[in-house]
Amino acid sequence: MEKTPRSFIREILKTTERSEVISFAGGLPNPSLFAVEALATAAQDVMADAGRAALQYSTTEGYLPLREFIAERYRQRLGLSVNPDEILITNGSQQCLDLIGKIFLNPGDPILIERPGYLGAIQAFSLYEPAFRPVPLLDDGPDIGYLKAMQEEAPARLFYGVPNAQNPSGITYSEEKRRAVAAALAGTGTIFVEDDAYGELRFDGRRLPPIRRYLDDATIITGSFSKIVTPGLRIGWVAAPGEILEQITVAKQASDLHSNTLAQRIIARYLETNDIDAHIERITRVYRAHRDLMIAAIEEEFPEGVRYTRPDGGMFLWVTLPEGCSTMRLLEIALQENVAFVPGRAFYVDGGGDTAMRLNFSNASEEGIVEGIRRLGTAISTFVR
């Protein structure tokens, strides 16, 4: 436990509870897009039709019709052949990381992560005290030469990555990089943990095949309804080869028996009776507009020499200030201006990211984005002239 990093985000979020603060810090979906009425109807129907079953203990694996929906969607969207028996329902995809850490990691085991990497994964895996080996992210995915060199030194137990609209950088791996990652891991015994939280939130360009397509028996995919339906119900899943899934299931049972029965049934009912593709299209239209608006505002308000990614999906922009401009110090000034973000340093296990910051564009309103970036520009101007 002592080695677990305290959550920057949790501490920052506390300071952003003041209503006057415009926050680009969290990773929250935009609540104006929640299908409140449709989900309320689904809840009512589940309680009316199967109330006693929805309120009772249920299986660790999760509600079968929901697992069938996920399997069918993998087949249709990604051409992946996943059996419902190879899917386990979890408390959001965050729990997948904990369960994977539990079954795979012993203290000191090498684990590859992206640099910068998802803070929640760093926190989840840290509890198992692995040796983190960060692989630099380039514009189109991991640095393959570096990855190969690391693997030659000693193959890692796991490689945790977010190939679609990565958190925090917004980067999407190119198809070539996906193949190259798979090739670098194939036969080494390293399992790729493919976090696909944002794959459905793709704004531009065609959908790319998951790495699992190239590394079938050594890939664990994690997924989530948090970004496309609701995060409050904490329903995610893990899809893994049978033998691995069996171990994950035993760990899940020991951890909390099973996921919320009612929530699983509400989401399954909602998916049966609503057009999820149309809903996702609504979300991506808004997020794409938010991204464009944030980039336009940055170009307007931020000084020369500031660089930023232009993500083709997801919820985050990654901004880099000129040399010497610490975003930790900037945060203090920004909070005085009532605007918040997460400093880059939170996403590095080995130091770094001092001049970077993660900006969330999904949660704020359009007015909030314009005004928040204006305030941030004011704060940055105290460093950069």
Next chain:
Amino acid sequence: MEKTPRSFIREILKTTERSEVISFAGGLPNPSLFAVEALATAAQDVMADAGRAALQYSTTEGYLPLREFIAERYRQRLGLSVNPDEILITNGSQQCLDLIGKIFLNPGDPILIERPGYLGAIQAFSLYEPAFRPVPLLDDGPDIGYLKAMQEEAPARLFYGVPNAQNPSGITYSEEKRRAVAAALAGTGTIFVEDDAYGELRFDGRRLPPIRRYLDDATIITGSFSKIVTPGLRIGWVAAPGEILEQITVAKQASDLHSNTLAQRIIARYLETNDIDAHIERITRVYRAHRDLMIAAIEEEFPEGVRYTRPDGGMFLWVTLPEGCSTMRLLEIALQENVAFVPGRAFYVDGGGDTAMRLNFSNASEEGIVEGIRRLGTAISTFVR
């Protein structure tokens, strides 16, 4: 992971999915007692009044009004002074055990458990590879001489116990034993983990003070709405001194960010708008009758020489057959007779319990109890004449 015992119960439950099997194996509440309509109304009201908040990410600590309810109930029922800030909402109380294991246990750390002990706790803690030290349970609680001797050898990191209507034995610690356990642990650095899943389900006798009353700064209490409202929503909690709770909160965040927002609000609304004491009284009335019916059936159907506990609360009877009558073998015969239970061996980490079995009396109907005990009697008669 390799050291984690496979779940007997999970395997047995699979065989009991056949509708012709009468199962005394699981630990399920009786679904006929679920307040389906009241919970459906609560769900509807939450979605109507606060749908967007109920569907959004929320704090790791959990929904404040629910934590306030729990704190106030501790004050009223047990005279315990617990601040809402010292309570964290979890995915059922099973998750508390995982989180406690995470922050307290390193491989080889000594942990005291009851003998027989709760299988779910054995599973949860096993993942952290501690050295289990089972303390024999007598009719009125742990063997204090044995406990003191163990503590003198080397104080344990934790003592996990279920003082009220213990799972699996049904035993409730006497008030004297509660004081004695606290006295044996005080000043040793050992934390008592007081699992109070069944404290509200008390049929006979007066309510006894929790061990926390005697060991305030070294006790963690876990609680659950599973037995008194619904298990399907997976809402439990842990109450611990501030410094411990802070560590548990960090571990919870890393494990799954937070518990289901909607479920927390549904339960809070249900508790605000319904008389939970009247509901608990309904449950205990039925379970008390089930216990009496099962004991009467046992006296009728089981041969001489069979011993059983007479629990004053909870959901389980503990039955011991004469020497040489293996309940593992009995289970095979019983399943042919379409009746199931959990063999005693599942509750011992060090061997033992060969002639014992756990019988659940909450879930089956009255007819099911009578018929199931008749079938079990038939199966037992193949051993005992």
